[in-house]
Amino acid sequence: MATATKVELVADLAERFKGAQGVVLADFTGLTVEKITELRRACLKGESKFYVVKNTLAKLALKEAGITGLDQYLEGPTGWAITEVDAVAPAKVLSDFAKANKLPRIKAGYIDGSVLDAAGVGAIADLPPKPVLIAQIAGLINAPVTGIAAGLNAVMQGLAVGLDEVRKQKEAGGGTTSSSNDSAGDAGASSKAEDAAAPEETKEAEAPAAPAEGAAE
Helix, strand or coil, X not given: CCHHHHHHHHHHHHHHHHHCCXXXXXXXXXXXXXXXXXXXXXXXXXXXXXXXXXXXXXXXXXXXHCCCCCHHHCCCCXXXXXXXXXXXXXXXXXXXXXXXXXXXXXEEEEECCEEEEHHHHHHHHCCCCHHHHHHHHHHHHCCCHHHHHHHHHHHHHHHHHHHHHHHHHHHCCCCCCCCHHHCHHHHHHHHHHHHHHHHHHHHHHHCXXXXXXXXXX
């Protein structure tokens, strides 16, 4: 890829990072091109976009965006689910997709200025999307007085669990180190998988398609 094109891709990705409400990283090793396409469509429905990006370019974009703490997770093929709308959305979409397909493997997330490990992303994924949360609270307001306390307590308890996970990892300095699955030996094999899975995404990045199907390399 020409240097000028790489510079443009890094700048575009950096802008997406800067405007993101939520970001989740996932190792897509083992997913076929068809499954990656299916995952991207699921992300779009969840008001997120899924990008396959070379780790070297992602590191440059993160640096340009002023985001630290994610470089340690950039081993092997890495896909990025990014949203500018609902911080919970990418975590929920990737978690649901992984439950149904056993893949991808979530590595980490960046939500509300905090770096979360896979467990933290899982806790966030259990929260309802913002529109649903608002609707639940609105419903409680219109509910009989006897049901408000119990219902509100249930909603807020779930919210508290997710927020507490963010707080803990922020206090710990931005999450834990990568799991043993990200070992050096695995990284070598994963690099081959990244190169094998990237061509379709690369083609889209070099010749941008419609926004709904776009991907950066």
